[in-house]
Amino acid sequence: MGKHDDQLDMKRREFIGKTVLAAGAATVAPGILLTVARAANETRGVTSAVRWGMLIDTNKCADDCTACVDACNKENGIDLVQRPEGASDADWNAQRPQWIRKVKLRDMATQVVTTLPMMCQHCEYPPCVDVCPTGASFKRADGIVMVDRHICIGCRYCMMACPYKARSFIHQNVENQLVAVPRGKGCVESCNFCVQRIDAGNTTTACQEACDKAGHKAILFGDLKDPESEITRAFKTHNSRQIRAELKLNTGVRYIDV
């Protein structure tokens, strides 16, 4: 009887031991896989020899034009996000995703109003990346700041950290979406310089294309590290500024005449 008891006890101990081992492995494994997955992404194609950036000439940005906003909404499937049933206008306006907004700046001395598009500024030192607990908010080697929606837990710390109010949160399930721009309930998202275009070898964003098509040519996108690029040459000839430069974030988006 005693021998029989011992055998049972051994099996139970073995079972407990294996369960603890399996639970430990299950806890740690996703972290290892995430590390490996990120390492693989960063070494394929994207390089720090490039820094993507944008220069916006506010003199050319038309007050009543929303071409960039409309193009962004279409390119990134934002127009497919439907208003939840019963949501009031105020709730919907506060909650709907918005990657670019047109905002107005008023000169304190002259009271002249300047209109400009405001989006993620793709900071060199992005506060959203610093505070993200899982690494979902990250900066690519080429300077593009974006969100990995697979590991975003929806805590919204990045939204709190962003000085530009550039991030949106998806509050509801989204049925219609684009393959290149997946989105899910409980995730944060923001402008990623149309990364799907960049990775396909394109060198224009949807907003720049729309602005050019509308005849304003206020948006210039390109490689800030290439001395021959149009954007670098424009930087040399125009006086451009960062919004909230005192935060020393070294933004990738700059504005002329603000």
Added chain:
Amino acid sequence: MDVTTSFYTQDFWTWWLALYLYLGGLGAATLTTTFLTDMYIKPHRELVLWGALSGIAMLSLGSAMLFLHLLDHMAVIHILNPMVLINQPNAWIAWGTQFIVWMMVWGFLYALPYMMDSEFFGRIPVVRHILAWRLVQKIGRTCGRHCRLCGWLATINGIGTVIYTGLLLQSFPAVALWHNPGVPLLFTVSAFSTAMAFLLLVLNLAIKNREEDRPLRLFYERTDLILIAVELVILFSFFFYLQRGSQSAAVSAQLLWNDWGWLIGFIGFGLLVPFFLELKGVIRGWNSPAPIMLASVLVLMGGYLLRHYFMYAGVYARPW
């Protein structure tokens, strides 16, 4: 050109995050204080059981506030995973989550031998059976032999949790009220002050005002008095820093110092009244424990109000 600036408060982090920060700080400081008391001042089984279990309960409740706020609850596995620190060593929330989890684990293990000896837990039906399991007995005996190690591991994680509640807010450069080194200091002092107040209530109410605990109560009263004084000094310096700092800091100062809840509720009833009640207790003593218990309740209320108003007074400056 110089453009007009608009100032906005945020509506993402409201009372529920203030409650998370409050319970996190109070729970961790309570647990840390009871373990240090038990290890170095006076071995005290009841105090450890009250401190550890209520600390764990507060941290669980605080964490639940955060968890419920997520829309994809399964995604939380990504932050519970300790490997996240390799991916995100800069994120204080990642450190804080680990501090909270491990503080609860080591805190429970420190209290386990006391639970096994306790008559109270021996009378609770399910708990009695679990405590009798051979594995639990073995863990309890091992923890009893290495109680200092468990105590210090819980203490380190507890202090980490307390400081983290301030560092979490400090990591937002866009909000001048939060983004300054005084915030972790203020929240740490406040957390230990509320913990002293909570333990004074435990010693006066739950452990029945025992005469042998009198020196310990006096020690907690004196410590709390010092902590409240330090908190007042920090707030005084905050007031001047905010007024002379950036525009958004000045707006935060206006929001705080023009609010009766902050002035009367927090500074008046949450700090000054308990300060004078405890000062009288320390200098001349009270004939009854009631004034000290009143002071403790007020300090606990003030601890929440501090975090509540801090959340609502965080101001973003935008040039549009």
